[in-house]
Amino acid sequence: MQTTVQRLKQKFPPTAAWFAAVLLTIAWGGCGSVQQPLFTDTHGAIVWPEPPEPARIKYLGQLSGEGDLGRRVSGAEAFGRLIFGRKDVGVFKNPRSVAVDGDRLFVAAGGAAVIHIMDLKTRKYVQFSKLDGDSTLRSPVGIAIVEDNVYVSDSVLGRVCVFDTAGNYRFAFGHGILQRPSGIAYGRSQQRLYVVDTKRHVVDMFDLRGKHLGSLGDQGPKGLRFPTFVSVDRQGRIYVSDTLNYCIQVFEPDGRFVRSIGEHGNRPGYFAHPSGIATDRSGNIYVTDKHFENVQIFNADGQILMALGHEGRGPGEFWLPMGLFIDDRDRIFVADSFNKRIQIFQLLEAQAR
Numbered sequence: 001m002q003t004t005v006q007r008l009k010q011k012f013p014p015t016a017a018w019f020a021a022v023l024l025t026i027a028w029g030g031c032g033s034v035q036q037p038l039f040t041d042t043h044g045a046i047v048w049p050e051p052p053e054p055a056r057i058k059y060l061g062q063l064s065g066e067g068d069l070g071r072r073v074s075g076a077e078a079f080g081r082l083i084f085g086r087k088d089v090g091v092f093k094n095p096r097s098v099a100v101d102g103d104r105l106f107v108a109a110g111g112a113a114v115i116h117i118m119d120l121k122t123r124k125y126v127q128f129s130k131l132d133g134d135s136t137l138r139s140p141v142g143i144a145i146v147e148d149n150v151y152v153s154d155s156v157l158g159r160v161c162v163f164d165t166a167g168n169y170r171f172a173f174g175h176g177i178l179q180r181p182s183g184i185a186y187g188r189s190q191q192r193l194y195v196v197d198t199k200r201h202v203v204d205m206f207d208l209r210g211k212h213l214g215s216l217g218d219q220g221p222k223g224l225r226f227p228t229f230v231s232v233d234r235q236g237r238i239y240v241s242d243t244l245n246y247c248i249q250v251f252e253p254d255g256r257f258v259r260s261i262g263e264h265g266n267r268p269g270y271f272a273h274p275s276g277i278a279t280d281r282s283g284n285i286y287v288t289d290k291h292f293e294n295v296q297i298f299n300a301d302g303q304i305l306m307a308l309g310h311e312g313r314g315p316g317e318f319w320l321p322m323g324l325f326i327d328d329r330d331r332i333f334v335a336d337s338f339n340k341r342i343q344i345f346q347l348l349e350a351q352a353r
Contacts, residue, residue, distance in 0.1 A: 126167055153178075177204060229277050239252070277324070285297070290320050295332075
């Protein structure tokens with residue numbers, strides 16, 4: 001069957017046919033089809049726990065880069081692709097952490113040393129890494145969004161770099177204090193940033209301008225041993241993924257130690273390599289484990305509720321999962337690092353209340 005362009009070549013001279021094809025390309029691009037939903041149920045309902053238990057978490061889908069936004073292509077962009085070919089889209093190379101602000105998804109990708117921003121409503125995409133002068137991000141790990149600022153911890157630069165939400169560099173802090181910063185979180189009740197320094201075995205506290213306010217680390221009975229990620233709940237409690245103590249340490253907003261959750265082992269409720277951490281509105285605690293390749297969920301008292309996932313590349317399967325984030329719509333975003341994607345799940349009503 002002849003294509004439209006082939007029929008044009010037979011009907012018109014080469015130059016005229018090329019020009020007509022360009023016009024068709026612009027017209028098709030400008031009148032593109034309706035944007036497809038970001039998350040379509042192509043696998044059927046995938047839920048946890050499995051029936052006949054009541055479903056508490058549902059798989060929504062995954063994002064691996066700009067190409068998954070499914071946005072309409074303008075006529076001008078379609079013409080550019082015809083002439084110059086399609087440029088490589090922004091892809092998530094080893095995403096380490098994720099944060100969500102309304103409809104905007106922020107991903108810290110270590111493989112490309114960039115921050116990706118995807119607007120899930122408008123389908124716009126940008127990425128950034130430039131600092132002042134010729135310098136750039138080297139190894140972004142943690143990311144926190146506070147109003148119009150994007151705070152990014154960089155483990156190689158040894159500082160927190162601050163950008164606006166368009167990706168313009170503003171300032172940095174932590175020089176001379178931080179050695180290998182990793183996870184970062186914002187505590188709204190205290191208006192503090194909590195930055196994990198894995199090398200120094202502490203969590204440093206800063207105000208939003210970067211003033212150092214003190215550290216957590218020796219308050220618990222074990223101290224911290226190579227901590228990686230941190231989260232702050234709605235009451236201001238601080239949860240630290242204490243990797244080589246194989247537990248989660250919990251602190252009050254004033255820094256007082258509350259409890260530790262978990263220990264070394266290979267059963268549910270135990271850890272081999274705890275990493276990313278987040279809490280939901282009910283105070284339940286979600287922890288990724290890079291060795292078990294799953295997400296374990298505990299109640300506020302530290303009792304295991306369930307586990308989600310195992311090793312693999314399919315829906316709800318993981319390969320070295322790291323940071324995770326729970327947004328105001330009860331969606332769970334997991335940085336599935338070596339699968340180079342963000343997996344998204346929906347916390348169902350039964351679990352959320």
